[in-house]
Amino acid sequence: MGSSGQQVSWKLADHPTLPKGKTLALIVLDGWGEYKPDEYNCIHVAQTPTMDSLKQGAPEKWRLIRAHGKAVGLPTEDDMGNSEVGHNALGAGRIFAQGAKLVDIALASGKIYEGEGFKYISECFEKGTLHLIGLLSDGGVHSRLDQLQLLLKGASERGAKRIRVHILTDGRDVLDGSSVGFVETLESDLAKLRENGVDARIASGGGRMYVTMDRYENDWDVVKRGWDAQVRGEAPHKFTNAVEAVKKLRENANDQYLPPFVIVDENEKAVGPIEDGDAVVTFNFRADRMVMLAKALEHQDFDKFDRVKVPKIRYAGMLQYDGELKLPGHYLVSPPEIDRTSGEYLVHNGVRTFACRPPSDDPQVKGGLMKLVSHSIHIL
Numbered sequence: 217m218g219s220s221g222q223q224v225s226w227k228l229a230d231h232p233t234l235p236k237g238k239t240l241a242l243i244v245l246d247g248w249g250e251y252k253p254d255e256y257n258c259i260h261v262a263q264t265p266t267m268d269s270l271k272q273g274a275p276e277k278w279r280l281i282r283a284h285g286k287a288v289g290l291p292t293e294d295d296m297g298n299s300e301v302g303h304n305a306l307g308a309g310r311i312f313a314q315g316a317k318l319v320d321i322a323l324a325s326g327k328i329y330e331g332e333g334f335k336y337i338s339e340c341f342e343k344g345t346l347h348l349i350g351l352l353s354d355g356g357v358h359s360r361l362d363q364l365q366l367l368l369k370g371a372s373e374r375g376a377k378r379i380r381v382h383i384l385t386d387g388r389d390v391l392d393g394s395s396v397g398f399v400e401t402l403e404s405d406l407a408k409l410r411e412n413g414v415d416a417r418i419a420s421g422g423g424r425m426y427v428t429m430d431r432y433e434n435d436w437d438v439v440k441r442g443w444d445a446q447v448r449g450e451a452p453h454k455f456t457n458a459v460e461a462v463k464k465l466r467e468n469a470n471d472q473y474l475p476p477f478v479i480v481d482e483n484e485k486a487v488g489p490i491e492d493g494d495a496v497v498t499f500n501f502r503a504d505r506m507v508m509l510a511k512a513l514e515h516q517d518f519d520k521f522d523r524v525k526v527p528k529i530r531y532a533g534m535l536q537y538d539g540e541l542k543l544p545g546h547y548l549v550s551p552p553e554i555d556r557t558s559g560e561y562l563v564h565n566g567v568r569t570f571a572c573r574p575p576s577d578d579p580q581v582k583g584g585l586m587k588l589v590s591h592s593i594h595i596l
């Protein structure tokens with residue numbers, strides 16, 4: 217059965233030019249591409265004899281494929297590609313809407329608020345606080361500021377009376393230093409919510425590479441630093457204002473590596489630690505750098521660091537980040553369901569495949585390009 221529910225044949229017709237029985241290599245070069253041939257294009261400027269000879273040796277066979285924008289299921293042509301969307305799109309043979317686009321559609325139609333995930337967290341709005349944790353930028357790779365803004369508006373209109381945002385500054389998908397402007401924009405949105413009677417504030421923060429957004433269980437201390445600030449309200453730096461915090465901490469670190477900070481009131485008390493009865497949403501749509509926090513928030517038997525305090529909360533991800541682990545169990549938007557990948561077709565047609573990939577790409581590749589199938593050999 218295909219995703220439409222129709223019975224679809226696995227049979228592949230013979231290729232018109234590729235000979236049968238010969239070995240074929242598919243090699244993915246991360247970060248390689250063609251663009252305007254000017255002095256700022258490092259691939260154009262570099263000496264690339266092998267690629268040049270491949271291109272010039274058989275120009276009739278040379279093709280360019282798009283790895284960004286609508287061609288890979290992103291919302292607009294201005295959206296840059298990235299490893300997750302690339303791995304999902306390669307080999308699918310069709311364009312699947314990716315996380316960013318699925319969230320846009322769900323927010324625009326309002327369906328996000330009708331889903332099980334939102335209903336689940338909104339049970340806490342009457343008595344508890346809604347915490348939103350995620351990357352604060354308009355990079356569009358892991359999250360987007362405009363989606364956070366819509367979620368803040370939508371949640372407050374649907375009963376959230378107390379909201380705390382735990383920000384992670386970017387400087388990787390966007391220019392270093394842009395964090396200050398993003399925090400100012402968020403602060404002015406939160407001020408408007410306060411004018412309308414919603415107690416909305418930034419509660420904590422830190423740079424994405426130093427706080428929270430580690431991936432593939434590389435360094436649990438990164439997640440712990442975030443946990444201490446977000447859940448326990450503890451961090452080495454305390455400020456009463458988030459713009460001031462980011463400006464001050466940037467004197468010694470760039471956006472990606474800002475140390476963790478908490479926002480405190482006039483009595484030095486953290487304004488927004490996560491407590492029993494609260495709701496938590498991680499608003500990144502991209503999975504890889506949210507999975508570790510999702511485990512810490514959701515797993516009862518978590519043992520990667522001492523959480524000290526484990527509040528009883530209702531937690532939902534923007535998307536479900538790991539389909540195999542069903543993590544998290546509650547989510548606001550369903551992730552893309554990528555089926556019938558080229559790897560599956562090859563297996564069904566008796567073509568043996570050998571796949572070799574870096575372990576770091578494992579979760580993404582498993583879902584897309586080479587979806588693990590029983591007859592292929594995968595080497596990490």
Ligand SMILES: O=C(O)[C@@H](CO)OP(=O)(O)O
Binds near residue numbers: 297298300357358505
């Ligand atoms: O480091 C990451 O998380 C992203 C950029 O945000 O890079 P890549 O898509 O190459 O994994």
